[in-house]
Amino acid sequence: xxxxxxxxxxxxxxxxxxxxxxxxxxxxxxxxxxxxxxxxxxxxxxxxxxxxxxxxxxxxxxxxxxxxxxxxxxxxxxxxxxxxxxxxxxxxxxxxxxxxxxxxxxxxxxxxxxxxxxxxxxxxxxxxxxxxxxxxxxxxxxxxxxxxxxxxxxxxxxxxxxxxxxxxxxxxxxxxxxxxxxxxxxxxxxxxxxxxxxxxxxxxxxxxxxxxxxxxxxxxxxxxxxxxxxxxxxxxxxx
Amino acid sequence: xxxxxxxxxxxxxxxxxxxxxxxxxxxxxxxxxxxxxxxxxxxxxxxxxxxxxxxxxxxxxxxxxxxxxxxxxxxxxxxxxxxxxxxxxxxxxxxxxxxxxxxxxxxxxxxxxxxxxxxxxxxxxxxxxxxxxxxxxxxxxxxxxxxxxxxxxxxxxxxxxxxxxxxxxxxxxxxxxxxxxxxxxxxxxxxxxxxxxxxxxxxxxxxxxxxxxxxxxxxxxxxxxxxxxxxxxxxxxxxxxxxxxxxxxxxxxxxxxxxxxxxxxxxxxxxxxxxxxxxxxxxxxxxxxxxxxxxxxxxxxxxxxxxxxxxxxxxxxxxxxxxxxxxxxxxxxxxxxxxxxxxxxxxxxxxxxxxxxxxxxxxxxxxxxxxxxxxxxxxxxxxxxxxxxxxxxxxxxxxxxxxxxx
Numbered sequence: 001x002x003x004x005x006x007x008x009x010x011x012x013x014x015x016x017x018x019x020x021x022x023x024x025x026x027x028x029x030x031x032x033x034x035x036x037x038x039x040x041x042x043x044x045x046x047x048x049x050x051x052x053x054x055x056x057x058x059x060x061x062x063x064x065x066x067x068x069x070x071x072x073x074x075x076x077x078x079x080x081x082x083x084x085x086x087x088x089x090x091x092x093x094x095x096x097x098x099x100x101x102x103x104x105x106x107x108x109x110x111x112x113x114x115x116x117x118x119x120x121x122x123x124x125x126x127x128x129x130x131x132x133x134x135x136x137x138x139x140x141x142x143x144x145x146x147x148x149x150x151x152x153x154x155x156x157x158x159x160x161x162x163x164x165x166x167x168x169x170x171x172x173x174x175x176x177x178x179x180x181x182x183x184x185x186x187x188x189x190x191x192x193x194x195x196x197x198x199x200x201x202x203x204x205x206x207x208x209x210x211x212x213x214x215x216x217x218x219x220x221x222x223x224x225x226x227x228x229x230x231x232x233x234x235x236x237x238x239x
Numbered sequence: 240x241x242x243x244x245x246x247x248x249x250x251x252x253x254x255x256x257x258x259x260x261x262x263x264x265x266x267x268x269x270x271x272x273x274x275x276x277x278x279x280x281x282x283x284x285x286x287x288x289x290x291x292x293x294x295x296x297x298x299x300x301x302x303x304x305x306x307x308x309x310x311x312x313x314x315x316x317x318x319x320x321x322x323x324x325x326x327x328x329x330x331x332x333x334x335x336x337x338x339x340x341x342x343x344x345x346x347x348x349x350x351x352x353x354x355x356x357x358x359x360x361x362x363x364x365x366x367x368x369x370x371x372x373x374x375x376x377x378x379x380x381x382x383x384x385x386x387x388x389x390x391x392x393x394x395x396x397x398x399x400x401x402x403x404x405x406x407x408x409x410x411x412x413x414x415x416x417x418x419x420x421x422x423x424x425x426x427x428x429x430x431x432x433x434x435x436x437x438x439x440x441x442x443x444x445x446x447x448x449x450x451x452x453x454x455x456x457x458x459x460x461x462x463x464x465x466x467x468x469x470x471x472x473x474x475x476x477x478x479x480x481x482x483x484x485x486x487x488x489x490x491x492x493x494x495x496x497x498x499x500x501x502x503x504x505x506x507x508x509x510x511x512x513x514x515x516x517x518x519x520x521x522x523x524x525x526x527x528x529x530x531x532x533x534x535x536x537x538x539x540x541x542x543x544x545x546x547x548x549x550x551x552x553x554x555x556x557x558x559x560x561x562x563x564x565x566x567x568x569x570x571x572x573x574x575x576x577x578x579x580x581x582x583x584x585x586x587x588x589x590x591x592x593x594x595x596x597x598x599x600x601x602x603x604x605x606x607x608x609x610x611x612x613x614x615x616x617x618x619x620x621x622x623x624x625x626x627x628x629x630x631x632x633x634x635x636x637x638x639x640x641x642x643x644x645x
Contacts, residue, residue: 053643062551062639082556090553097642101548105246105253118554123245 008074010171010203011036011059016068018054028054030226031068038170039201041193043214046223052207053175055223059205060093060173061085073170090118094164098176101160102148108159109135109144115167134162138192154185161192165202174206178213190216243558247565254538258570261534265574266581268527269618272520273582276610278589279516283509287477290505293445294498295383295471296480299342299487301330302494329357331466338491339470345490347474347483350382353467355457359424361404361450363412370408370450372422374457383473386438386451392416393436397453402432405446406439422450424460527618528625531570535563535629546633547641556634563630564623571622575615582614
């Protein structure tokens with residue numbers, strides 16, 4: 001692993017709870033504590049309904065905790081307004097979704113460039129080399145002009161990974177990134193995570209059902225019924 | 240390129256079929272607007288032009304004579320009396336030279352001309368025709384009626400004992416330029432005039448009854464030496480004639496009547512024509528707006544996921560809002576450009592197809608830049624406004640929700 005990219009944890013969650021519903025409140029997360037350091041490769045596992053997606057939405061600043069504190073890069077965002085959270089998403093986070101979620105109207109290269117364009121507020125040719133370089137790193141140099149529908153599932157997911165890394169965020173959140181890929185393609189995609197993690201010191205939180213993927217992460221956090229039931233590092237229990 | 244515009248154009252290009260449909264909708268709407276406006280404008284200009292060909296915009300006369308009873312009843316009293324309305328004799332405007340100069344200097348006034356007019360007879364051999372005799376200053380009169388541009392024969396410059404008469408009157412009397420006729424007026428005044436010109440002002444009644452002589456000859460014939468019976472006024476803006484007439488009336492104390500008062504029925508017809516055309520246009524605009532809005536609403540629903548991704552990647556609400564506003568703007572702008580061209584084409588085709596029996600075009604072709612500018616600006620604005628609701632829906636989307644929506 002390369003040198004840590006900053007001081008303090010990239011992500012810090014203290015006693016975070018999340019409940020839904022107005023009249024009948026259903027608590028989905030019951031006090032989660034989670035600290036992720038810069039450059040960690042964390043797998044988040046758990047059966048469906050364990051609260052993984054809810055947790056990921058909170059981490060991705062797409063949703064707010066009902067109580068507890070959430071810090072990203074040391075900044076408390078539990079109460080932050082939409083503008084602050086939007087800005088932080090653009091600056092600090094990269095997203096890889098299960099169903100690729102590329103923008104169908106844009107070419108592979110334009111999709112990869114999107115985080116840079118959003119940060120700039122405009123689309124600039126100055127960002128093209130960076131996008132092409134990333135596409136090269138995920139092995140898709142020759143498909144830069146292709147639209148998402150002209151790419152296979154594995155290729156789309158690789159474009160999505162390149163896009164998540166375009167603005168070099170300290171933390172990438174991946175929701176079942178290999179969920180609908182065959183084993184071989186899934187391995188290739190996960191290898192990319194490991195490589196970026198190694199070369200750039202990017203921290204990853206990967207939600208996965210796949211035990212083979214989880215095994216290969218630095219740390220495995222298991223969630224069950226809205227609580228962290230185990231947090232294992234390098235094959236050893238952390239606490 | 241600003242990211243909102245980039246995304247808006249890509250989104251429009253992606254939904255090609257939808258975008259083309261709504262563009263066509265906007266284009267048809269704008270074409271209808273342009274066509275209707277040009278048509279109604281051309282028609283009205285022509286009608287007004289015809290009407291005002293033989294009418295002054297404002298005619299100033301002495302106020303009508305009224306009866307002033309010598310005795311007014313006191314409170315509680317009644318007076319038995321018979322009031323006989325006076326006969327309106329031909330009277331000269333008192334101090335007309337002063338009024339003429341004053342009116343000429345008023346804002347909005349383009350030209351003025353003093354006229355003396357009254358009834359008479361044109362006689363030649365056994366033929367006699369009842370006429371309206373006009374004594375005018377030809378140069379001034381021409382600035383108002385442009386008689387010289389409607390001459391059938393001869394010239395419009397009557398002097399001394401020369402007269403210019405209408406083409407039908409000339410035919411009735413069997414005279415040509417250079418022939419002589421006698422003109423008789425009340426009080427047994429009679430004078431021989433040489434025909435100096437024959438005009439055709441396009442109005443049968445005028446062509447049959449008008450005889451124009453010099454101001455001095457007219458004054459003599461009508462027993463109003465040194466006087467005039469009316470001051471004719473031409474204004475810059477024909478639709479401001481009412482205002483100008485009002486100003487002249489209050490300034491001079493004379494009776495000033497605008498062509499709009501003289502032709503009230505025509506004005507009502509023109510106004511209702513305009514308002515029905517405006518109503519149709521308003522509904523067209525409404526339909527265009529609803530079309531744009533509905534297509535964009537559908538597009539917002541279809542693009543929920545992308546909007547969610549973009550929001551997750553840090554595209555702010557305001558920018559998402561603007562992505563959809565720009566789409567409305569682009570649709571309005573492109574659609575109205577195409578529509579303006581279509582409308583212009585329609586007008587040209589229609590103007591060529593619709594002709595009078597004599598082959599002259601039925602409509603004045605009026606394709607003026609302001610019409611297209613107005614239509615384009617309006618359609619673009621409508622596009623923008625129609626996009627507000629869908630854009631706000633898009634901006635309000637919850638990214639977590641939108642991404643889950645597969």
